[in-house]
Amino acid sequence: MELCDLSAFEMVRLLRARKASAGELLESALRRIDTVDGRPGTLDAGEITAADRQHVHSFITLTAERARAQAAAVDRQLAAGEDPGLLAGVPVSIKDIFCVRGTPSTAASRILANFVAPYTAVAVERMEKAGAVVVGKANLDEFTYGSSNESSAFQPSPRNPWDLTRVPGGSSGGSATSVAAGEVALSLGTDTAGSIRQPAAFCGVVGLKPTYGRVPRYGLIAFGSSLDCPGPLARTVTDAALMLQVIAGPDPHDSTAAAVLVDDYLAALERGVKGLRIGLSPDYFQISFPDPLTGEYHAQLVPAEIEAPVRRAAQLLRELGAEIIEDVPMPNTRYGIPAYFVISRVEAASNLHRFDGVKYGHRTAQPVRDLTEMYRKTRGEGFGAQPKLRILMGMYVSAAQYSEQYYRRALQVRTLIRQDFDEAFDPNGKYRLNALLTPTTPTPAFELGAVYGDSVLMQYADQLTVPANHAGVPGISIPAGLDGQGLPLSIQLLGPDFSEASLLRIGRSYEQATAGDAWRTHKPAVLRA
Amino acid sequence: MSDPITPEVFAHLVHLAALELSAEEGEYVRRQLNNQLKAIRELEAIPLESDLTGSSHGVPYTAQNSPALRPDEWAPYPDVAELLAQVPQLEDRYIIVPDIPHTTLD
DSSP: OOGGGSOHHHHHHHHHTTSSOHHHHHHHHHHHHHHHTOSOOBTTOOSOOTTGGGSOOOEEEEOHHHHHHHHHHHHHHHHTTOOOOTTTTOEEEEETTBOOTTSBOOTTOGGGTTOBOSSOOHHHHHHHHTTOEEEEEEOOSGGGOOSSSTTOSSBSOOOOTTOTTBOOOSSSHHHHHHHHTTSOSEEEEEESSSTTHHHHHHHTOEEEEOOTTTSOOTTBOOSOTTTOEEEEEESSHHHHHHHHHHHOSOOTTOTTSOOOOOOOHHHHGGGOOTTOEEEOOGGGSEEEEEOTTTOOEEEEEOOHHHHHHHHHHHHHHHHTTOEEEOOOOOTTGGGHHHHHHHHHHHHHHHHHTTOSSSSSSOOOOSOOSSHHHHHHHHHHHHSOHHHHHHHHHHHHHHSTTTTIIIIIHHHHHHHHHHHHHHHHHOTTSSSOOSEEEEOSOSSSOOBTTSSTTOHHHHHGGGTTTHHHHHHTOOEEEEEEEEOTTSOEEEEEEEOSTTOHHHHHHHHHHHHHHTTTOGGGGOOOHHHHO | OOOSSOHHHHHHHHHHTTOOOOHHHHHHHHHHHHHHHHHHGGGGGSOOOTTOOOOSSSSOOOTTTSOOOOOOOOOOOTTHHHHHTTOSSEETTEEOOOOOOOOOOO
């Protein structure tokens, strides 16, 4: 095992014991990147080569020199006897949807390819202040619009470290691959419909979507402003807790960052699950999706290999003293995707109007008659198909003649979804759950190219994650084994508002209960070569 | 059922959105939009109480968890030149755009 394979918690411990320096941790990470990453994502990348197919391509921009300066600063602080912070010397990646001062901050889009952020997002600022060393900006679906990372304008897009012919999930695909392949110990992602939890599940790492408003959004290039949540991807539950401890909390720059005290997540980790009530819902063991021709809905059970780890987790947690509550109704789960199609598109269209080629970013080089034509050509060239789809759908469903039929109705459906969670978590209600235990995704990682292009089917990859975004509640995806093809499987825990400490505690108990499992000794394919 | 987003509706949307699409891209995007609408239509079948209010976000914001607004105070940006350096076309610190189309009203 190399230094870069250690958990963030262990890295900090070694650093504080003077058994490793921040510089050594960073160089180990950079060597791993050199081995497994391949060429970074670029515009107009040309043909995907045989060599490209052998690498994970987590990054759009590597910031090695900036990182070396940060690592040197941490080592200087340690030498001076100062406290370098909770994440001291830990190599991290940042999803390239966050502004980081002085770095290209592209949103994986041509329209922002030349944009260099003049300020740093609050979550990143907090990580850097805590001693984290930012190794690079991770690839993602363009403007986060996707569940496979294939829509990035910066190719080659990331590949799943467990099987390089498969997608890493998305939109925080590069974040997940960078953590899974040992290029970094932690990554900052965002989750609007599952964009942290789904790629975490596909890549066999931990992904935590905090409560909406738990982590500030200032400096995050916005997609769905009522849904976006920054959060950690990590290799262990403890590391996710460590990172959340750093990035959570109110922020005067973000009026939606809740004025709620931040729990001591690390202190809560080892408290076990005795007495906790954990629910299972039949509505999370089935998926509904429309026939592509008729639009008629079909429901089917999730595959047995997806359900089995959840049932096993329930059994293990029961043995540890949790009370498992079966048959918790979450009847509006199936409406999460239709409502998301409306709400997220309206918010995306609104947020994307600002990109017009006037003040920053791409401007067309073609001759134009007037300002309007400049807008059209700039946006036509700058946006890929997925942003265009979202803008156009957002405008359609919010148009005066349709907003009652679609937008207002979608907001009402969001209320129903929230009510499902309120009833499940009501401390005086019938179920009184501390958490709901579910699968994270309806399938393991699918093959590259298998779904991309079908925007409806792609969206349904988020069916089990998106209800938490509508409701605003926190959720965590935790690795739970490998399927017959060696692909990661996962479980998801969802909890009441601001219950991250409980979710992490349950996750940690599960991790300890499965510590001896054979699958935990398996490495991603890219590390076996 | 015919596609609700016809080529004419689509062209109007593209115009309103200040976008430009190639014929091939336009055909793909229009087809996807109509497919998405089929999924969205499930919303119409959901029985909703007439007095059910919509939620603009999931987590309720109360007096207890809403942050106080910060004072509305002007503060100069420390490095305006850094911002202006990213403007696609700049002359004498003015942001230059092509002619703004206008219509003379009767």
